[in-house]
Structures are given as C-alpha cells and as structure tokens.
Amino acid sequence: MEMKRLTERVYMTGHDHATDRPALGAIVGERATLIVDSGNSAAHARLFLEQLAAVPGAEPRYLALTHWHWDHVFGAAEMDLTTIAHPLTQQKLRQMQSYRWDDAALQERVQTGEEIAFCAENIIKEHPGALRESIAIRPADILYDGRLTVDLGGVTCEIFSLGGEHSADSTAVYCPQEQVLFLGDGMCQEMFEGPWSYDLPDYEARLQKIEGLPCKWYVNAHWDPQNADDFARAAAQMRALGKLVGAETDSVRVYAQYRRQYGAEPDEAAREILDSYLWGNRKRGRQPLR
Numbered sequence: 001m002e003m004k005r006l007t008e009r010v011y012m013t014g015h016d017h018a019t020d021r022p023a024l025g026a027i028v029g030e031r032a033t034l035i036v037d038s039g040n041s042a043a044h045a046r047l048f049l050e051q052l053a054a055v056p057g058a059e060p061r062y063l064a065l066t067h068w069h070w071d072h073v074f075g076a077a078e079m080d081l082t083t084i085a086h087p088l089t090q091q092k093l094r095q096m097q098s099y100r101w102d103d104a105a106l107q108e109r110v111q112t113g114e115e116i117a118f119c120a121e122n123i124i125k126e127h128p129g130a131l132r133e134s135i136a137i138r139p140a141d142i143l144y145d146g147r148l149t150v151d152l153g154g155v156t157c158e159i160f161s162l163g164g165e166h167s168a169d170s171t172a173v174y175c176p177q178e179q180v181l182f183l184g185d186g187m188c189q190e191m192f193e194g195p196w197s198y199d200l201p202d203y204e205a206r207l208q209k210i211e212g213l214p215c216k217w218y219v220n221a222h223w224d225p226q227n228a229d230d231f232a233r234a235a236a237q238m239r240a241l242g243k244l245v246g247a248e249t250d251s252v253r254v255y256a257q258y259r260r261q262y263g264a265e266p267d268e269a270a271r272e273i274l275d276s277y278l279w280g281n282r283k284r285g286r287q288p289l290r
C-alpha cells in the first residue's frame with residue numbers, strides 16, 4: 001500500500017483485504033508525529049514506518065490505538081512508541097499477552113467465542129511459517145478516559161471514546177486543524193456474537209459523537225477514505241435502512257418493503273446493511289408490531 005498524503009499534515013496507507021490489513025494514519029506535527037493504529041503484524045508496522053521515513057519532518061513519537069482487535073495492535077511492539085489507548089483496550093492487551101497463537105490455541109478461542117473465525121484465518125495468513133511464534137503484544141503507556149489532546153506542534157490530535165457495538169473500547173482520533181477524523185472500526189458491525197449485525201440506536205449514538213466535528217476526511221480502517229459528502233451519504237443510507245428494517249426480523253418482509261420503497265432490488269451494499277439490521281433485531285429478541 002502506497003503512503004498517501006491526505007491533507008497537508010496527515011498521511012495514510014490504505015487497507016488491504018488480502019490479510020485484513022487496516023488503513024494506518026500519521027499526523028505530522030512540527031515537533032512530533034502521532035501514528036493511528038499499529039497494523040496487523042510486525043511486517044505491516046515496519047512497512048508503514050519505512051514509508052513514513054520518506055515523509056519530510058515525520059518524527060514518530062506517539063501511537064494511538066483505536067481498539068484492541070488484532071489487526072490494529074499486533075504492530076505496536078515493533079513500533080515501540082509512546083502508546084495511547086482506552087483503559088478497556090489496555091485490559092484486553094494485558095489479557096492477550098498471555099495468549100498463544102498456534103493453530104490449536106486459535107481454534108480453542110474460536111470455539112469459546114473469544115476469537116472469531118474471520119480473524120483467526122487472517123492471523124494465520126498474515127503470519128506464514130514460524131512468524132506466528134514471534135507475535136508480541138505490547139500494552140499501552142498512556143490510558144485516556146473520555147478525551148485526551150496531544151499537541152504535536154502546530155497541529156493537535158483529539159483522542160476520544162466512540163464506544164459502540166463493534167468494540168466497547170472504540171477510540172477516534174480527530175485532527176481539527178486538518179479536519180480529518182480517524183474512526184478505526186468504530187462505525188462497523190458487532191462481530192463477536194454470531195452473524196455480523198447493526199443496531200440503529202447504537203449506530204445513532206456513535207454518529208452523534210462525531211456529527212458536530214467539521215471534517216474533510218473520514219478514515220474508516222477497512223474502507224477507502226470518505227470525503228464529507230460520501231460520509232453523509234453513507235450515514236443517511238444507514239439511517240434510512242435502519243428505519244426501514246425497524247424491529248423486523250423477517251428478511252422476506254424487509255426485502256419486500258425495500259422494493260416498495262425504492263422500486264428496485266437492493267444492491268450488495270444495501271443487502272449487507274439490511275441483513276445486519278435484521279441480525280441485530282434477532283440477537284436482541286425484538287418483536288415487530290403486526
């Protein structure tokens with residue numbers, strides 16, 4: 001993935017679905033650089049640091065973790081920067097320090113629900129051969145609770161809790177001078193309790209925390225960066241489809257309602273959202289009013 005200059009002082013590399021590498025970011029201040037997420041392996045972290053070394057003035061000093069999921073934290077030991085995380089992220093990192101990553105251990109955690117098959121598969125793909133034995137979990141140095149501002153010189157980063165059903169520790173990093181918001185996976189689905197799902201009130205609560213922030217760019221870790229129009233359109237679709245599904249748990253009724261409302265079949269993206277809301281309702285045992 002090429003290093004991309006998103007704004008004057010914000011750089012990023014894109015996501016890669018091959019082994020579920022997330023987008024990584026860097027905010028380059030006059031005195032210090034803050035990196036957003038460490039990548040899904042030592043190799044991913046090294047690649048990012050090498051690319052960042054070519055950026056004039058980049059002086060990596062801080063690493064902010066958006067949440068504890070493996071693909072965001074496995075590179076932290078390699079980066080070995082002053083690492084900032086939510087207390088709940090730290091709790092999980094401490095827990096993961098005692099984990100083994102061989103096939104049997106991964107399989108066992110998938111069975112108990114501590115891990116999901118999707119992540120286990122990508123951990124294996126990202127760490128071929130003996131590489132898995134070298135996985136090291138590095139805990140954070142600074143725990144923020146609520147909100148923390150880091151002054152990098154000429155530019156600041158506001159690190160704040162987004163929470164939500166994807167991961168309770170979800171953290172966002174906002175750079176007001178550059179109007180860039182790094183969201184990690186903070187706007188994504190719940191993935192650990194069966195089929196991936198959305199809950200509209202949960203999504204709305206997350207949206208409310210970021211809606212007042214002037215933004216040119218929204219960086220979701222596993223999607224392409226969205227400009228303000230793209231983000232607004234995506235959020236409007238999420239709301240509209242969430243309302244369309246309501247408390248319904250029956251996909252036939254929901255798809256029929258979609259056809260009535262939009263006069264067309266839902267495309268793949270819309271189907272994924274509809275199905276996610278349906279699963280959210282089923283998980284919560286909701287009953288539609290008939």
Ligand SMILES: [Zn+2]
Nearest residue numbers: 067069167185
């Ligand atoms: Zn995640």
